[in-house]
Amino acid sequence: MSKPSIVILGAGYGGIVAALGLQKRLNYNEADITLVNKNDYHYITTELHQPAAGTMHHDQARVGIKELIDEKKIKFVKDTVVAIDREQQKVTLQNGELHYDYLVVGLGSEPETFGIEGLREHAFSINSINSVRIIRQHIEYQFAKFAAEPERTDYLTIVVGGAGFTGIEFVGELADRMPELCAEYDVDPKLVRIINVEAAPTVLPGFDPALVNYAMDVLGGKGVEFKIGTPIKRCTPEGVVIEVDGEEEEIKAATVVWTGGVRGNSIVEKSGFETMRGRIKVDPYLRAPGHENIFIVGDCALIINEENNRPYPPTAQIAIQHGENVAANLAALIRGGSMTPFKPHIRGTVASLGRNDAIGIVGGRKVYGHAASWLKKLIDMRYLYLIGGLSLVLKKGRF
Amino acid sequence: MSKPSIVILGAGYGGIVAALGLQKRLNYNEADITLVNKNDYHYITTELHQPAAGTMHHDQARVGIKELIDEKKIKFVKDTVVAIDREQQKVTLQNGELHYDYLVVGLGSEPETFGIEGLREHAFSINSINSVRIIRQHIEYQFAKFAAEPERTDYLTIVVGGAGFTGIEFVGELADRMPELCAEYDVDPKLVRIINVEAAPTVLPGFDPALVNYAMDVLGGKGVEFKIGTPIKRCTPEGVVIEVDGEEEEIKAATVVWTGGVRGNSIVEKSGFETMRGRIKVDPYLRAPGHENIFIVGDCALIINEENNRPYPPTAQIAIQHGENVAANLAALIRGGSMTPFKPHIRGTVASLGRNDAIGIVGGRKVYGHAASWLKKLIDMRYLYLIGGLSLVLKKGRF
The missing domain is CATH 3.50.50.60 (FAD/NAD(P)-binding domain)
Structure with missing residues (x-):
């Protein structure tokens, strides 16, 4: 009996959380899991404004993928995705090809320039x-x-x-x-x-x-x-x-x-998925329309917020929740269980204003100043804990 | 009775050593000394290959001029020299003008590109x-x-x-x-x-x-x-x-x-001195021909080595000796004494080969390896001691 193969494209928030969620849920013999990423590290996108300005070293904002995954359960392939062939259920990489039974697409975003010249x-x-x-x-x-x-x-x-x-x-x-x-x-x-x-x-x-x-x-x-x-x-x-x-x-x-905007990854468009600004309008289980075995996580997934009839913005918070949902659903599918529809939980939003100041809305309450700045650091550390446990918090956290 | 005014152009090796030598020898009431430099710091040219490569911070290779001079004895003017008017005995600066009785020209060198295109x-x-x-x-x-x-x-x-x-x-x-x-x-x-x-x-x-x-x-x-x-x-x-x-x-x-060559400063040429590659062939007292009150120090001074009938190369070692000689002779002139002709003493030459290796000729003997590397550091520290005493050695020296 052959094991189903799960291929995860991209080790951003959605991809890495999906991979780690599957690693936790499935046994060695239940699936072949492959994670593809063009770098051998995952980076904390929400912190990138700091190394860009030079106020944090870029190594603080990245983690080696092999520090996060259990290589006995997940095979890591460092390569760049070129195209997805939905008919043949395979992915073309720059240096190879992968067949999948289940595909998780977490290829992230690209800058949206709205046609502004230059x-x-x-x-x-x-x-x-x-x-x-x-x-x-x-x-x-x-x-x-x-x-x-x-x-x-x-x-x-x-x-x-x-x-x-x-x-x-x-x-x-x-x-x-x-x-x-x-x-x-x-x-x-x-x-x-x-x-x-x-x-x-x-x-x-x-x-x-x-x-x-x-x-x-x-x-x-x-x-x-x-x-x-x-x-x-x-x-x-x-x-x-x-x-x-x-x-x-x-x-x-x-x-x-x-920094004026992002759109989904162009590989998704080029592979023939129907997209809006590079994002795929997914079904309640985060699947691409017409593809029961292709899940979309992170910035490539388009979900409408029914409260205001507008898409949820592409944030780390939601990408992480996508990853968790897909991991749980894929594990359920493989074991013959039933899937749970995705439902976003917007816990809050905090924007930093330099080293020691921030503003935010958390649990419906406004926060600002030094307290908000601490809250921002806690959110970042909570994520480090989620993907790498206490040791990663100690290694990469800011105190 | 008016004091003679001494103007020193440039605070490189020759200029700063001349200034400090005058400061040591003359009393407050014997001369008005002005030092002009385009930066408010002196730099250790022989160390510049290190900050260029990034193996040393550039602050290690420079010293604030006001840390070196006694402002009661020397007036420091941060300005750029535009021209020297030998007839009127004045120097035009970007933001002013200075009259001199005695002039010390230590304007340093410029890259010599030998006409190589681009x-x-x-x-x-x-x-x-x-x-x-x-x-x-x-x-x-x-x-x-x-x-x-x-x-x-x-x-x-x-x-x-x-x-x-x-x-x-x-x-x-x-x-x-x-x-x-x-x-x-x-x-x-x-x-x-x-x-x-x-x-x-x-x-x-x-x-x-x-x-x-x-x-x-x-x-x-x-x-x-x-x-x-x-x-x-x-x-x-x-x-x-x-x-x-x-x-x-x-x-x-x-x-x-x-790094293929240097020539004297173009201001010297533009001011009408007779030059060879921007260098002035000086008399035995380092004076420009025909000008008993204009002394040339450092890379702008051309002196023929009679042993091989070729000019001495423009080095820090010789520039420092120029500065010392000019300070002594100017002090003598002002006090009605007699001048001493300049005579270079080539103590040795050491070139570093990265952090811990070097080659050199010192006292006629070949040196290389770690020992030569230490010798190089000692030479640098001896200079720091000369211009700034032990405190500067401790502040800028490499150990």
Whole structure:
């Protein structure tokens, strides 16, 4: 009797939690589980704004996959997914091919540039260890060059497009990093500009207005400039062109980071799934329509929140819950049990505003300041505990 | 009765030693001494290959000028010299003007590119705190980008043009830095190339052949590739084109550092002094020909070694001796005494080969290995002691 093979694509939040959930639930002889990821590490996406700004080392935001999984139960393949063949039930990798009986797709997201000219070519994005290491080093390099070319104040200008969670958290960290960076490169801090540009009429759209005001006060106090209700028209090698009162205006900036949106992974689209911005509208068991053996977790899964008839935003919180649900359901399927429909539990949302400040809504209550900042750290540690137990909390947690 | 005014241009080895020598010898009421420098710090040029490679922090290689001088005796002006007017006995600065009775010119050197196309535009040089900070950050940035573009091995290729002292010392430090840099950026060390290109038929031309062979063995063992007897034809944004057996060959390299030669400061030429490669052939008292009140110290001074009828190379050792001689002679002049002609004392020469190895000739004897490396450190510390006493040795010395 052959064991069913489960292939998990991607070791982001959804993928790694699904893998670990299956590892916990199934015995060695119940399934062949393979986890595919292009890096040999998992990273904590919600912390990436910190290594991007240079306020945390990137190694704090990643964990080796083999430190997390039991290799007797899960086979790890370090490779890049090229395509999914739903007819043949196989996955093409850059260096091989895998057959599956059950597939879990957790390939994550890509930046959504909404067709803004030049963003893809000239702006950085915060979406992987590699991408944030580049941002950190790019900024340092600009600061290093400035001392030799003191007329180039654009070397010291950083434009952050988008004032959602990532944008707001990133400008907070950047502002905190500046005193150290200016000392290192003999730069007068008054010459540095951190400009947050957002097309929507407010930062953190959808958040409580009192908290939004608190966030803008705190970040403004740290020196962040806001340009709200201001669309970016295009991004060039010299900076960005924004629209102010119907007129175009150029901001010369050596660093432009785009945090304005994400879409699902393009591999999903290219493999013929029906998608909206790269996301698959899943059934109540997180399965792709018409495919009883393909589960979608994380940013590639589209689920409508019936309360407001809008999709749930792609967050770590929900991706983790997807992973847990899929692990439980797959274990049930393999043992002939019945599946449980997915139901998100939004416990709360906290956005950091630099090292020691934050805002959030937790259990329906507003929190802000130092307490919110601690809450944010606890949420991160709770996740580390979930995937790696106490030892991982001690190794990677921030105290 | 008016005091004579002494203006010292440049706070490199020659200038700072001259200033400190005058400070020690003269009383408050004997002269008005002004020291002009474009930075508010003095730097240890012979150590710059280390912060360039990232094996030493640049702050270790610089000292605040106000930590060294007694401001009651020496007025420090942070400004950039634009021109020297010998007729009017005045110096034009970017932000002012200074009259002098006696002038000490210690404006240092500039890279000599021998007309090689593109070197000035595309190659870095090791000649200031700013320039080496840029090199360090440029290299790190290339390594950071590589993880996201693994086909771009040119990001990991560093070409060092010139195998004189600076070139050899720099490749040694670079090789020592690589394990750390590769770990930081997830780079396979086997993909890194450090290529030292030298047009002359040997590295360290003029050095003892046994020591040259020792140096090449040590550096080769650290992974440095040598291309000796190989001229650089031109430097491009993509790397360098070299000539091998009469044929052009391209080396794709994101980083090119030129250490192939220096010339005197162009301000000296522009101010109408007669120069050879920006250096002024001085009289036995280090004075510019025809100017009894203008002393030249350091890399701008040209002195012929009568033993081989060739100019002494521009080294820190000689610049320091210039500074000492000029301070003594200026003090003598002001007090109506007689001057002593300058006579260089070449005590020895040591070149480091990375962290724990070196070669040298000291007192006519060859030294190499760990002992030579210690000797090098002692030479550096002796200089720190000379300009800043024991406290500076303790603060900046390497043990």
